[in-house]
Amino acid sequence: MPSPRGEPSSMTGPRGLGTSAARLIGAIQSGPRPSPGQNVEHGESVIVDQALLERVSQLGSSAAWVSPHQPESPELFCPGPVRDDPALGQLVNDQLVAWAGEMGIYPGQLDHLRKCDFGRLMMLTHPATNDPDRLLAAAKVVIAEWASDDYYLDEEKFGANPATAAARYGLLYGIVDPVALPTRYAGHVDKHLEEDAIARAFRSGMEHLAKYTTTAQMARFQHQMAILFTTLDQNASWRLTKEQPAVWHYLVHRQHNSYLPPMILVDPIAGYELSPQEFYNPSVRRAVLMIGLAAVLLNDLYSASKESDDDISLPEAIIAEEKCTHREAIARTVEIHNELMQTFVAEAAVLSAAGSPSLRRFFTDLWAWCGGSRQWHATTLRYHSNDAKRSQETSQQADTTA
Numbered sequence: 001m002p003s004p005r006g007e008p009s010s011m012t013g014p015r016g017l018g019t020s021a022a023r024l025i026g027a028i029q030s031g032p033r034p035s036p037g038q039n040v041e042h043g044e045s046v047i048v049d050q051a052l053l054e055r056v057s058q059l060g061s062s063a064a065w066v067s068p069h070q071p072e073s074p075e076l077f078c079p080g081p082v083r084d085d086p087a088l089g090q091l092v093n094d095q096l097v098a099w100a101g102e103m104g105i106y107p108g109q110l111d112h113l114r115k116c117d118f119g120r121l122m123m124l125t126h127p128a129t130n131d132p133d134r135l136l137a138a139a140k141v142v143i144a145e146w147a148s149d150d151y152y153l154d155e156e157k158f159g160a161n162p163a164t165a166a167a168r169y170g171l172l173y174g175i176v177d178p179v180a181l182p183t184r185y186a187g188h189v190d191k192h193l194e195e196d197a198i199a200r201a202f203r204s205g206m207e208h209l210a211k212y213t214t215t216a217q218m219a220r221f222q223h224q225m226a227i228l229f230t231t232l233d234q235n236a237s238w239r240l241t242k243e244q245p246a247v248w249h250y251l252v253h254r255q256h257n258s259y260l261p262p263m264i265l266v267d268p269i270a271g272y273e274l275s276p277q278e279f280y281n282p283s284v285r286r287a288v289l290m291i292g293l294a295a296v297l298l299n300d301l302y303s304a305s306k307e308s309d310d311d312i313s314l315p316e317a318i319i320a321e322e323k324c325t326h327r328e329a330i331a332r333t334v335e336i337h338n339e340l341m342q343t344f345v346a347e348a349a350v351l352s353a354a355g356s357p358s359l360r361r362f363f364t365d366l367w368a369w370c371g372g373s374r375q376w377h378a379t380t381l382r383y384h385s386n387d388a389k390r391s392q393e394t395s396q397q398a399d400t401t402a
């Protein structure tokens with residue numbers, strides 16, 4: 001298949017772990033000699049600095065393997081946190097919970113919200129900044145995303161309903177990418193903001209985030225949110241039909257129902273910008289999509305204890321398709337996660353060697369985001385509460401790989 005930007009035919013060569021990086025090197029090396037400073041923004045015609053490539057290829061990969069406590073469990077290929085500053089996490093968490101109260105999200109649940117410690121998640125996933133206000137800006141939109149998932153789609157006890165989810169997400173997108181209605185109807189949006197706490201949270205969170213984003217960074221965030229909402233609609237449709245998706249359908253779904261909305265904020269929160277030319281370069285996008293999927297599969301590994309019995313997740317899709325045990329499905333999920341992470345490392349290394357300093361930093365910050373997210377998933381009360389519906393087997397199994 002030709003890529004949208006017409007990569008050389010060497011991109012259609014062998015497939016599988018590692019071969020993709022080799023294809024990229026081939027593609028990059030086969031082009032004409034670059035002019036000084038040329039990088040992936042301007043096409044694939046860059047000669048790779050082999051010494052640099054060897055250095056970046058090592059980046060993080062050895063440290064990402066951690067010995068399992070149970071020899072039969074597959075190891076998770078994921079780094080640990082780059083920084084752990086509990087006081088900073090608590091400061092952000094306190095401000096976040098106060099803001100959630102003002103917005104009216106998680107009514108009657110603020111104590112639980114505090115204990116889930118999303119402020120700690122932000123501190124762990126954005127080690128490039130110590131500025132609590134930057135972390136809070138990112139935290140607000142993240143918690144608004146989670147609230148929409150909980151209150152529109154997942155938690156029927158909170159009024160979530162798959163039959164109305166798509167209609168609600170449609171209205172919510174009108175807040176994320178503010179609509180410009182004819183005068184006669186504009187007041188309805190204001191009324192909706194008064195009535196819907198999640199819409200209010202998004203409006204407020206986006207305003208705060210805009211302090212730190214360029215126009216292009218905000219636009220790409222809105223694009224990623226539109227994608228997220230589309231897949232949450234897809235999820236609602238599976239819930240309505242009680243369909244267990246095929247594994248590949250689930251992977252397509254989860255690649256976009258992923259942690260990419262918070263992950264692609266690593267540069268504005270750290271105070272730099274990956275250019276739109278590099279961000280949207282198809283090879284860069286491919287690497288980013290892979291690490292985004294891997295990061296959210298880690299959620300599937302840790303969150304099983306809180307999910308309902310009809311949960312849609314990769315282990316559940318594998319059990320249905322392969323008729324295997326829960327333990328085997330977890331092992332397969334870890335394998336898939338690891339393949340994605342390893343391919344990301346290989347491809348990001350090549351792209352880093354050819355790209356700008358901001359691209360190298362962006363990949364490094366995504367890697368750090370995963371390390372922080374893993375630490376939070378392994379410890380947060382959201383996935384480790386005493387009233388967990390299912391046995392803790394899944395998260396314990398995932399923990400043994402941590």
Ligand SMILES: CC(C)=CCC/C(C)=C(\C)COP(=O)(O)OP(=O)(O)O
Nearest residue numbers: 142145146149257258259261299303
């Ligand atoms: C942070 C973010 C992008 C939230 C929106 C969608 C979402 C909640 C996820 C991608 C996390 O997956 P999941 O819906 O399974 O989350 P929980 O396990 O219910 O916390």
